[in-house]
Ligand code: HEM
């Protein structure tokens with residue numbers, strides 16, 4: 012009789028996460044794509060592999076790199092666990108971003124869900140913060156210079172920039188203090204914050220009455236076990252199998268030990284920050300590191316709260332016009348950003364032509380206007396010609412911002428070689 | 436929303452507590468400065484040992500020592516002012532190139548090619564008993580080169 016008791020207590024635990032019965036439409040895979048669940052699964056995998064890695068890792072400048080080598084050569088499955096941690100971390104960034112896209116474009120962030128959007132953005136920030144703090148720990152050339160470059164970006168923020176960068180590094184340059192700071196954040200503070208925020212996040216999903224669905228007269232309720240739970244288990248199995256298989260063949264990179272006297276050529280930021288680094292190549296830091304990041308941050312935090320004309324909760328892209336606009340504006344923004352960067356790289360040299368002007372204008376305001384004005388005209392065109400309402404226009408704005416970022420990220424990742432010059 | 440006495444006191448208390456908490460936290464995560472209290476200067480040796488119009492890299496001190504035609508010394512930081520990579524000397528131009536994002540600097544450390552926006556920082560030099568002492572703890576930012584930055588023996 013013991014057997015049935017354990018099964019039923021697991022079932023009971025599941026019922027703390029899910030209600031007994033839910034709308035059958037909520038169990039459809041293409042409602043959530045299981046993305047939130049995959050994030051939660053990845054968090055668990057990262058916690059377990061991370062705890063194992065902590066048994067070998069030594070957070071000092073002298074021993075960090077050697078401890079990773081030791082892990083690779085002397086620990087059984089050491090390299091495999093490191094690969095698994097590395098891959099899950101990468102995947103977590105991608106999947107939380109996709110999850111963000113899913114909840115936004117399926118219009119699931121309004122009214123009682125707006126609070127959860129804020130918690131979600133906080134977690135997105137934490138995902139990136141974990142990834143970034145973890146990046147430094149191997150103390151190889153890749154880690155050292157990526158962190159140098161990023162903390163140096165903070166220095167461009169007026170007034171508080173230097174003290175902020177100093178607080179993050181714990182020092183004037185990246186050194187043992189930085190390593191200790193990052194280690195504490197990466198293996199202590201951030202995971203704890205995650206647990207608190209995730210509990211809030213799940214509770215708020217249930218408090219909002221489950222995931223968002225379009226309004227409908229008749230609802231068809233089904234049991235959670237097995238209808239939803241079986242699908243969740245299936246997705247989890249596929250993700251785990253995929254990760255294990257990849258980790259067996261793909262090794263997490265490890266370059267030479269960090270050398271503060273020699274910068275590799277090129278020195279790139281971690282891949283998810285490459286869009287920001289690309290921006291900084293073309294724009295004066297006042298725009299690239301201050302105006303644009305802050306404006307974008309505030310725009311995203313405010314997304315559930317603007318005055319909208321017509322919100323269709325749970326409806327993908329709000330309306331057929333919204334869908335058309337989202338797809339078209341994403342594509343156009345991608346191509347436009349690409350062309351603009353190409354022109355600035357090879358033809359438009361305002362820094363030389365307007366050398367006597369203050370650089371905030373010649374390399375800041377002017378390139379900024381080159382981007383903003385066509386985008387504004389494009390949005391105006393949708394508004395006048397197709398009677399796009401506010402909701403659809405704001406959605407197009409979001410698509411344009413995200414698509415431009417992805418475009419810059421890919422350019423920096425794929426098309427920049429030595430000296431960060433474009434390879435064509 | 437009207438602010439009555441209760442609300443005002445509550446908010447004032449919360450503000451004071453947050454400011455206090457901020458400073459407590461800041462103080463408790465601060466690290467001790469491990470370098471010894473007295474400022475140590477980097478001794479580069481006899482001034483007469485350096486030839487005019489030549490560049491001497493001091494990687495351990497993180498600076499390039501340049502002696503110009505007129506005998507003036509300038510100690511420039513090896514860190515690119517864009518995002519902190521280590522610049523390389525360019526033997527053709529006598530200036531410096533950054534490997535990270537292709538900034539270029541001339542022999543005075545001024546920007547020849549963006550994305551860097553200001554010249555390489557420089558360190559104060561003092562001369563005592565004919566020896567050059569460089570204060571590598573105090574990089575000085577500048578917006579352009581001028582003669583007052585040079586030190587003469
Ligand atoms: C560690 C990261 C995260 C985890 C573990 C997580 C987990 C979940 C789960 C399991 C759900 C239920 C529905 C689904 O699977 O899609 C959900 C819903 C939701 N998430 Fe997340 N999430 C994370 C990050 C984020 C981020 C980055 C955002 C956006 C900024 C976000 C915003 C939301 C919102 C608004 C909902 C409600 C959607 C609805 O009601 O349909 N979450 N999350």
Ligand code: FES
Pocket residue numbers: 515516517518519520533534535536537538550551
């Ligand atoms: S760090 Fe030197 S050009 Fe960017």
